Amino acid sequence: MGVLEALERRQMLVVTGKGGVGKSTVAAVLGRRLAARGRKVLLLEVDPRESLHHLLDVPPSGGEVVTIAPRLQLQHLDPRRLLDDLVREKLKVGVLVRRVLSSPVHQHFTEGAPGLKETAVFGRALRLIEGHVPRGMVRPDVVILDAPATGHSVAWLAAPRLISDVIRSGPIGHMASVIADFMADRARFGVVVVTTAEEMPVQESLELIDLLDDRVQRTPDLVVVNSLYPPLPEAPDADDGDPAGALWAHRRALNDRELGRLADHWHGSTAELPLLPLEPGPQLIATLGAHLEQASGSS
């Protein structure tokens, strides 16, 4: 079975990984391909510096819903604003809303309480899947979240369970517990880890896989190895003196070594994507999409 067939059945996919490995690129590729397969896809971005629009050649979201293709939409979320919206929705009375929003307790609590912002993002995604969509948005079959590269991506995925353990009563505690149950459901919720075949990214990905197992009892649905140099020819033009050829041989050997190390420790689905002579943009996304369509997902 191709990797995309397995992923397209999920309702939410979180794309995560170390900074600089091409996480947003993979999120955009997945969005394009799942939409092409007939799923209605919403790409969610939370990093304050938006980048997905650039890869898909649309204007930046700035919080609005951007339609990229008939079945593909993009939205940037500000977690802080989601929490303020929650206050508005629950309190209703204008003077009380203003009082709460300007209260230092609210400000410091929403900034400081661990996991609250992350939980609010998952909560919004879940509501959209369940059909509570704002005007101008198509109800998504699948939400793809481009998670921030904080170096602590597992904190994102652990947040709802943490909140539901800490806040045991009230609507936030309830919401967190519903989300945590959703995220534990392998049929509905999936995790995609992106890495490159280099020492530090592979090391961090292996640590992330262990942490996911330990903290949220999840294994990734897919590990995408991005930016691989082309495989070396079987009969290399034995040292033809081309320094580019020598660097190629070294970098690809490093890729192969790290692919091997990954395979030693990770026995689930892996997809490989090539390093291409293309600037970030729609052509890169389309070309990588074609590669991902062919990836069999066998480990």
Add this chain to the structure above:
Amino acid sequence: MDPRDFPLVIVVGSGGVGKTTLAAALGLKSASAGRDTLVMTFDPSLRLKDALGVGAVAAEQETEVPFGGAGRLCASLLDARTTFDRLIDRYAPDEAARERILRNRFYDNLSGNLAGVLEYMASERLFEVARDGAHERIVLDTPPTRQALDFLGAPDRIVSFLDSGALRIALKPWFDAGGQLRATSRLGALGRNVEGFFDRMVGLELLRDMAEFFQAFSPLYDGFRERAIEVQRLLRAPDTLFVLVSAPGRQRVADTLFFARRLSEAGYRLGPVVVNRVHPTFPGAGGPAPTLDVAGHDGRELLRWLGERDRESVTALRSLLGGSHPLVEVPLLPDEPTDLESLAALGGMLGERLDDALGACRA
């Protein structure tokens, strides 16, 4: 780099650009030149711990790197929870207060998870080390953040947080000595509604944990505040040098300029901008771009294209930076440096290029 000029070198940049590796390399270079040097780093990969020859013990205390250079090299691997626990050990007024904080459920969740704690703890640890003055130079690798500047804002945020006293004032009067929510509130009817809202939303149990935590923490407030101000001063000292690390590629140019401008505007001394892992240019490049079919399969064509792409982006960045900050290139190496020898070689190259860049600045 003369350590009398720069006793503190701070390596900043977005995640994934190679800050940790370059900081370790700079540390080795500095120690090879005979300076007693400390490299402080965050959550580095296990491979780097291996390369530096320091184990998990370096998270607890500075550990000497077994290194046959002229000077001493120490490494310290920062971990938010360990630093936080240690801080409480040191500053809690008595054993009972210490136990109360360490056992608090809110603290238990907060210390390892709270966004910004790592950044703040880094500045706490920096303060301790700088005050002890045991090293001629400190090379600080900042935490991986999408914003790169989060770390620098941490002391400012903690000072504003403590000065506002928001949580203490807001939380204390909610509970009486028995831990029950007070029937009357200083905030009046409207205030009671607001409190009622928080109660409904998150429950009293959590609020009680938070109130207890901040009360238990209150003897530590003054110390926090003083240290945060001291760290701000240290970061803005004229002999503290910032090295901004970036990656090649057109889409990075705007980001790098943005960080450079923010650093300078905030009053930090930004020295060279290092573009790390630049693909070398090869003879025969610069002609028509290879087709995807060819370059997708022939690594030589791909590398020529990457070399051209990187050269163009580096040229663009250099001209946009103008004379304000020299640009230093570090080439993509055939193999990633993962042992002391390869790190030292990288450090030697980087050190020389930084010296040239700084010298050119002065001239």
